[in-house]
Amino acid sequence: MKSPFFIILVAGSLPLSCLFTYLVRQYAIKQRILDIPNERSSHSIVTPRGGGLAIVATFVLAVVFIAILGLISINAAIALVGGGLLIAAVGWADDKKSVSPPWRLAVHFLAAFWALYWLGGFTQMELGFTTIQLGWAGSVIAAVGIVWLINLYNFMDGIDGIAGTEAICVALGAGVLLFWGGSTGLAWVCLILAMAVGGFLVWNWSPAKIFMGDVGSGFLGFTFAVLALWSENAGAVPFIIWLLLLGVFIIDATITLIKRMSKGEKLYEAHRSHVYQLAVQAGYSHKQVTLTVLLINIILGIIAAMALYYYNYLGVIASAALIILIIAHLIIGKMFNIRISQVSSSGGKILGKSVEEAAAVIDVVDHTTE
Numbered sequence: 001m002k003s004p005f006f007i008i009l010v011a012g013s014l015p016l017s018c019l020f021t022y023l024v025r026q027y028a029i030k031q032r033i034l035d036i037p038n039e040r041s042s043h044s045i046v047t048p049r050g051g052g053l054a055i056v057a058t059f060v061l062a063v064v065f066i067a068i069l070g071l072i073s074i075n076a077a078i079a080l081v082g083g084g085l086l087i088a089a090v091g092w093a094d095d096k097k098s099v100s101p102p103w104r105l106a107v108h109f110l111a112a113f114w115a116l117y118w119l120g121g122f123t124q125m126e127l128g129f130t131t132i133q134l135g136w137a138g139s140v141i142a143a144v145g146i147v148w149l150i151n152l153y154n155f156m157d158g159i160d161g162i163a164g165t166e167a168i169c170v171a172l173g174a175g176v177l178l179f180w181g182g183s184t185g186l187a188w189v190c191l192i193l194a195m196a197v198g199g200f201l202v203w204n205w206s207p208a209k210i211f212m213g214d215v216g217s218g219f220l221g222f223t224f225a226v227l228a229l230w231s232e233n234a235g236a237v238p239f240i241i242w243l244l245l246l247g248v249f250i251i252d253a254t255i256t257l258i259k260r261m262s263k264g265e266k267l268y269e270a271h272r273s274h275v276y277q278l279a280v281q282a283g284y285s286h287k288q289v290t291l292t293v294l295l296i297n298i299i300l301g302i303i304a305a306m307a308l309y310y311y312n313y314l315g316v317i318a319s320a321a322l323i324i325l326i327i328a329h330l331i332i333g334k335m336f337n338i339r340i341s342q343v344s345s346s347g348g349k350i351l352g353k354s355v356e357e358a359a360a361v362i363d364v365v366d367h368t369t370e
Helices: 002-030 052-068 074-096 101-119 135-156 162-181 184-204 213-233 239-245 247-262 275-281 286-309 311-342 355-368
Strands: 124-126 131-133
Touching: 002 052, 002 184, 052 074, 052 184, 052 213, 074 101, 074 213, 101 135, 101 213, 124 213, 124 239, 135 162, 135 213, 135 247, 162 184, 162 213, 162 239, 162 286, 184 213, 213 239, 239 247, 239 286, 239 311, 247 275, 247 286, 247 311, 275 286, 275 311, 286 311
Parallel strands: none
Antiparallel strands: 124 131
């Protein structure tokens, strides 16, 4: 009886999220919760933000429901929902009115410690040919990793559809691998997440009618971190496979952070130096870049399946794929920079609009999409 129930729940998550996104968009327009382009934006049209609230509502409701029915681990559900709501709350506050970085970071670490407590920490990592014993240090590393994934997902949510596409690919890919390995409860949770994001992506696909906002991007980063740790601790899909599935975002965000640190740049300031942003500056459309990310994710999913099939070489295959991804990132980034330098800036950005001017633009956009 469980499978038909989950199928209905998964199928219903998509239209429910789509409806919630519509409602959030209407609210954001009325309350002037708007993303106004500036010189560092990859967009030129004023757009409502905070649509990720629909993902949060849909996913949390579904997880609470199946946890009450005893279909998934209560501890894992508490980790996901409790910490996720903390992240969503500070993200929503930041979308409405900016929250200072120290306060955001404090909430992020609080959510990370909460999740790790209910998951039982992170004491070992499976590599196929061996298992690395991490002890208490593993939980410390995991806390920092959770916070980094929360923030990097926010950094990577910069063009239409990219964060939603990444989330669907990772959730679906992990779900298939979990079903393959017999971890059906966790697999269904991943599919619910994919559908919840899918409903939002209907509105966020290029040209986006609403942006995800910190409420959604931070929540997705946290959720994937918790799912990866839950999966590792349960002996399901190993943690390193989750790193591989999230490779596009992790590699781009981490290498970009290291480059900016080496240049002495202020890390909390907005920028446009991620490879996906460079691609847009080089002349590629949001849709082209997002579809390329989709293709890369499909390839990474196939490699992840191969790594699990040849389990003794799990760590070797996954590590080799991540190294290749790093090399490709460096080469492509350099190519984009060369192309950008050869093209004279054409301007045309909509900069510095007041909230009133933004509202006028959004009214026009809203009417044209009805």
